Amino acid sequence: MEYKRLDKWRERAELKGLLDLAQKPEELYYRGRWRKTLFDHGVAIVGSRRMSQYGRRVIELIVPKLALEGKTIISGFMYGVDQYAHRVALASGGKTIAVLGWGIKERLEASDEQLARDIIKAGGSVLSEWEEQRAMLWTFPLRNRIVTALSKEVIVVEAALKSGSLITAAWAEKLGRKLWAVPGPINSQVSQGTNQLIATGQAEMWLDHSYQPQLSQTKDPLILKVREEAMTASELARVLKQPVAEVGAQLSLLALKGEVVEREGKYYAS
Amino acid sequence: MLTKIQSIANLGLETVPVTVEVDVAEKGFPGFTIVGLPSKAVGEARERVKTALVNSGFPFPNKKITVNLAPADLPKDGAAYDLPMAVGVLVAGGLVEIKNTDLTKCWFYGELSLDGSLRPTRGILLLALFAQKRRGSLILVPAESAQEAKVVPGIKVIPVERMTELMVHLTQVKPITPLLHTPIETSLEQVQPEFDLRDIAGQEQAKRALIIAAAGGHNLLMWGPPGTGKTMLARALPGILPPLTPQEALEVTRVYSIAGLLTAGEAVVQKRPFRSPHHGVSAAGLIGGGTNPLPGEVSLAHLGVLFLDEMPEFPRSVLEALRQPMEDGVIEIVRVSGHVKYPASFTLLAAINPCPCGYLGHPRRPCTCTDKMIAKYRHRISGPILDRIDLTVQVAAVEVEKLAVNNEPETGNRVNSQEAKVMVMKAREIQTKRFKGLKIYTNSQMHNREVKQLAELTPEAENLLKMAVEKYDFSARSYFRLIKVARTIADLTAVKEILPQHMAEALQYKQIA
Numbered sequence: 110m111e112y113k114r115l116d117k118w119r120e121r122a123e124l125k126g127l128l129d130l131a132q133k134p135e136e137l138y139y140r141g142r143w144r145k146t147l148f149d150h151g152v153a154i155v156g157s158r159r160m161s162q163y164g165r166r167v168i169e170l171i172v173p174k175l176a177l178e179g180k181t182i183i184s185g186f187m188y189g190v191d192q193y194a195h196r197v198a199l200a201s202g203g204k205t206i207a208v209l210g211w212g213i214k215e216r217l218e219a220s221d222e223q224l225a226r227d228i229i230k231a232g233g234s235v236l237s238e239w240e241e242q243r244a245m246l247w248t249f250p251l252r253n254r255i256v257t258a259l260s261k262e263v264i265v266v267e268a269a270l271k272s273g274s275l276i277t278a279a280w281a282e283k284l285g286r287k288l289w290a291v292p293g294p295i296n297s298q299v300s301q302g303t304n305q306l307i308a309t310g311q312a313e314m315w316l317d318h319s320y321q322p323q324l325s326q327t328k329d330p331l332i333l334k335v336r337e338e339a340m341t342a343s344e345l346a347r348v349l350k351q352p353v354a355e356v357g358a359q360l361s362l363l364a365l366k367g368e369v370v371e372r373e374g375k376y377y378a379s
Numbered sequence: 380m381l382t383k384i385q386s387i388a389n390l391g392l393e394t395v396p397v398t399v400e401v402d403v404a405e406k407g408f409p410g411f412t413i414v415g416l417p418s419k420a421v422g423e424a425r426e427r428v429k430t431a432l433v434n435s436g437f438p439f440p441n442k443k444i445t446v447n448l449a450p451a452d453l454p455k456d457g458a459a460y461d462l463p464m465a466v467g468v469l470v471a472g473g474l475v476e477i478k479n480t481d482l483t484k485c486w487f488y489g490e491l492s493l494d495g496s497l498r499p500t501r502g503i504l505l506l507a508l509f510a511q512k513r514r515g516s517l518i519l520v521p522a523e524s525a526q527e528a529k530v531v532p533g534i535k536v537i538p539v540e541r542m543t544e545l546m547v548h549l550t551q552v553k554p555i556t557p558l559l560h561t562p563i564e565t566s567l568e569q570v571q572p573e574f575d576l577r578d579i580a581g582q583e584q585a586k587r588a589l590i591i592a593a594a595g596g597h598n599l600l601m602w603g604p605p606g607t608g609k610t611m612l613a614r615a616l617p618g619i620l621p622p623l624t625p626q627e628a629l630e631v632t633r634v635y636s637i638a639g640l641l642t643a644g645e646a647v648v649q650k651r652p653f654r655s656p657h658h659g660v661s662a663a664g665l666i667g668g669g670t671n672p673l674p675g676e677v678s679l680a681h682l683g684v685l686f687l688d689e690m691p692e693f694p695r696s697v698l699e700a701l702r703q704p705m706e707d708g709v710i711e712i713v714r715v716s717g718h719v720k721y722p723a724s725f726t727l728l729a730a731i732n733p734c735p736c737g738y739l740g741h742p743r744r745p746c747t748c749t750d751k752m753i754a755k756y757r758h759r760i761s762g763p764i765l766d767r768i769d770l771t772v773q774v775a776a777v778e779v780e781k782l783a784v785n786n787e788p789e790t791g792n793r794v795n796s797q798e799a800k801v802m803v804m805k806a807r808e809i810q811t812k813r814f815k816g817l818k819i820y821t822n823s824q825m826h827n828r829e830v831k832q833l834a835e836l837t838p839e840a841e842n843l844l845k846m847a848v849e850k851y852d853f854s855a856r857s858y859f860r861l862i863k864v865a866r867t868i869a870d871l872t873a874v875k876e877i878l879p880q881h882m883a884e885a886l887q888y889k890q891i892a
Contacts, residue, residue, distance in 0.1 A: 158749065162740060188750045220754075298745060341775045342887060343583040352791045353583040354868070358883035365846050365886075373733065373740040373891075374603075374773030 110222075112140045112213045114240070123148040126258045129284045134238035134255065138213040141229035147204060151183045153256050153286075155277045156190030156266035157299040162339075162372055164267040164299065167291050168193050169370075171264065171315070176203025183260050185210060185252055186221075186235070190266050190274075195228060205233045206259065210252040212242035253277040262287040264315060268302030275302050278312060288312040327368075331359055335369055336378040345376070382471040384463040385486050387509055388455055389502045391672065391712075391719025392633055394509040399460060399487075400447040401467030407443035413464075415448030418456040427458070427491045428465045435495030435542040440472035454716050456671045459500050461491035462519070465542060466549075478551040480517075486510050489521040495542040497521035501639035504632055507531040519545065526646045527636055529558040530566070530629070563625040566647050572618020573653075574611055577795040581777040585612055586792075588772035588888055590799050593619045594806035595867030596821030598705070598727040598767055600690075602891065603774030604744075605737045609730040610655075612774065613686040616728060617651040619799040620684075621807055627682050630722060634681055638674050652683030654725075658692040662700045667721055672712040677704045678721035690729040691759040698764055701727070705767045729768065731760070741776050757891075769823055769860050770888040806870040822867045830859050834866040835875075840882040847886055861885050 115137040118124050123145045127133060152175050156164060172182060172194055182198040184191040186207035198205040205228055209215075213235070217225060225235050238255060242248060253273060257263055257280040265288070268274035281288040290312035293300025306312035327333065330349055334340065342360055346353035360376055363369040370377045384399040411425045432439050446464055448455050466487055469475050488506050490498040503520050507528035510516035518528060522538035529536055536558040539545045547553045576586050585601060589612060592599040601609045623631065631648045635641050641648070656665060656676045667675030677685060687693060704710045708724035733739040734748040735756045748756075794802075810821055813833055819825060825833065836844065848858060865877045865885035874881070 159745075159747070160750075161745075192750070218751075220751075341584070341773060343581060343585070343775065344778075346583045346790070346792055347581070350790055353587050354791075354884050355880070357584060357587070357887035358880045361847075361883040361886035362843075362879075365843070365850055374775055375740065 110140075110216075112138050113143075114138055115143070121145075124259075126260070126284075127255065130254060130258050132254070136238060136240070138237050138240055140213065140225065140235040141233065143234070144232065147181055147206065147232070147234060148259060149181070150179070151181045151206065151260040153183045153260035153263040153277070153281075154190065154194035154266060155184060155253070155256065155263065155268075155274045156194075157268055157272060157274065158187055158189035158191075159269075159299055160189045160193060160267060161297060161299055162375070163293060163297065164190055165193060165372065166370075166377055167266050168197050171266075171291075172197040172203070173201035176201045181206055181233070183208065183256055185249070185256055186225075187249075192221075192224060194266075195224060199227055199231050199233075202231075204231060207233070207235045208252050208256045208259070209235065209237040210249040211237065211244035212239040213237040214241050215243065249273055250276050254280050257281050257284055257286055260286060262289065264289040264291065265303050265306060265312065266291050267293060267297075267299040268306075269299050270301050270305065272302055275306070278306055282311060289315040291315045329363075329368075331356070331363060332368060332378060335376045339372075339375045339377045341374050342376070380471045380473060382467050382482075384467045384470075384482065386460060386463040386488055387486065387506050388453060389505050389637055390717065391721060392505065392637060393719070394505045395453070396509075397453070397455065397460075398449045399463040399467055400449060401464065401471045402445045402447075403440050403468065403471040403473075404443040404445070409441050409443060411444045411446075413446045413448070415446075415451045416454045417448060418454065420458050421448070421455050421460055424458065424461045424464055424491075427461050427493060428468060430493045431461070431491040431495045431542060432465055432468065434493060435546075437469060437474055437542075437546075440468065440474070442472070444468060444471075454671075457501070458490035458498075459488045459502070462489035462497065462521075462539075463487035465491060466545070469546065475546055475550055477549045480549055480551075484513075484515050484517050486516060486518045487520075488518070489524075489539065491542070497523075497539050497541065499523040499639075499643060502637045503528050504531070504629075504636035504641075507534060507536065508633070510534045523643045524641075525558055526644050527632065527641055529561055530563045530632075530646055532560050532562070536560075561646065563628050563647055566649060572615065572796045574615040574618065575796045576615050576619065576799055577793060579608055579611055579615065582608055582612065582774055583792040584887070585772050585774045586615075586794070586799075588770050589616055590619060590794070590802060591864065591867050591871065591888070592616070592726065592728075592770055593799070593803045594871055595769070595810070595863065596726060596823040597769035597864060597867065598729075598823070599770045599772065600729045600731065600765075600768045600890075601772055601774045602731045602733055604739070604741045604776050605732060607774045607776050609774050610686075610688060613655070613684070613688075613728045613730065614653065615796060616684050616726070617653045618796040619803055620651050620726075621800065621804045623649070623651060623682065631682055634674050634678050634721065638679060640679070650683075652680050652725075653686065654680040654683070655686040655688060658687075658689055660693070660697060662694075662697045665697055666700045666704065666710050666723075667712050667719075668714070670714060671716055672714055672719050672721075674721045675710070677701065677710055677723040677725060680725040681722045683725060684728055685725040686728045686730070688730045690731050691756050695759065695761065698760065702763055702767075705764075727768065729760075730774075731757075742778055743776075765890065766856050766860075768890075769864050771890045772888055773891075802871055805873065806867065809870045809873065822863050822870070825863055825866075827859050830862050830866075834862050834877060836862065836865075836877045836882070837879065839879045840865070840877050843879050843882045847882075851889065853889075857890065861889065864888055 290303040290306040525538035704723035
């Protein structure tokens, strides 16, 4: 758990985004090796701690692509959307920066510590503006301002009304960062905030157009069905009127080939 | 005068003879003493025997009575020595004269009521099986429990209602008619299943998993939100298992006899047991316990199904106690009084919610759990237990409107229990042939060595498995588990080798991460 204080961060070109802040951080502490290029094109992925299956899939679609484009995923290291964004970024070979909502010296839980180490090992960084500071209600909104300031773009994946993610969105507006919101089902609590951002025009709607044309021209009824709607094996057997044993076997094969993805028993088109 | 009456003691499922020696002495102060390590219940027999005899109209000898339960160093427990003691007092006191009966061939066992009638007593079947080994035996037992003894051939069973009746029988004034022997086979007629698979809406894959579990003797884990039919599915499992063979029925009945769980007049347990202990159960309740250990839930589920609903709610110490029976099919309980062994070979059926609140992945209700809570919840079941569960299947919330499309042609998705049972029995037959001469009966019991020898994969199926191992990062254990399940799936279609489609279907039932 070695950490360092960053000398004279105000003089560093890669951190000039932070200078946009009215309330600038006094100091910056970090773990890992300092790499200037890490900050070249940061994209913040923020969202609810209570991530839904939909949110999970959204991250799995967005983050690998951003990682492939060489962008750095910046997020707040909280469980839910934040941590999942970090994890997916690592899994797809990308770099990621975690900005902590507490002091750098605080001990992390075992699984969090593991994630922090993985982030560092992959060439990313773990940052905080505090050395010794317990996590408090007020520390998280402050962390959000750094997440935003370090990024060129902010994507809100899922957010409830009156959530911390909306605070991040407000920071993005104030600092003039490009703000995206992912639309979600109108009956989902954790999409009300994002949908509102879109409705009021504060954020641009993330539609992921580049994704559509990639769909292969398949005739497999199974794939066609799961593209319409995610379903369990039992439901697919029912709508396709096939024995569940066969449907199951086919789904296993498609999952192995990566043409469908299974999450909590439901199959999604990849 | 001294009289010796024969009785027995049940230590677990083991039966040993006990001689009840009764001496009624002419000299000495009047009294009634019982020796030979009697428990409290045996000691109190003094009052029961005395009152029951007086209330039956016999004069109680006003002399010094000494009862010894031999062997004297074996602890005796229970009220079943009431009957042999009462008979001993009457004979030794010269109050009755026995005619045409050889007391050395008679076995007495039963509890007395104060009015001189006999009360139902545990473990009569064990007495019958014990007496069967000695030629020409006669057992005299309470009428209400005598039914369980009638399935044992080669012995005479005398059902006794009251002491007076027994005395007129022993003096040959009016003998009691012995019970007719009925072979077990006749009482094992078609038993209707409690829940038919056909009555369960949707859940096609879960039903399929049940059939595979029944066919290969695999343990099964079901996960899904509350109210989706996990319990109903569990209750349907005994109905698709093959019916009990006479030998198996006897084995199950032995356990139920010693536990005193046979209902009055019930001769043998006809259905495969289904036990569903609540998660408040103690380790002793689950595996058996007590000073003189009685069988626990695992033994009561012997040759049947043990269903653990909301498995993570069970204390970890209790779940860990399942390891020995799941591995060996028996449970050994060690207590001060010695150790006993009970059979405990069951199919484990476990149900878990996807998360503590239960609604993760539910189409309508939001889940309020955090990732950490979910991970913690799933970790409550230890690896060694999960390792012994071959199949995992999701029981998702059913969206009613999606069920409506069910006017389908016959796809085999809506089997009823009877059809399923036939499939299961055919698959079991194949397995019986395969494992001839080995001490295993189902695919689930194969060890790695047998898997390598007896579960042959086609090269394509093996390739598929290798791909899956790489993609999902399976352990060696999961690898063998998958082959076992694929073997059962192939057996269900009576195919000799494991083909890719069997392996692919088996992958559907892999463990959730």
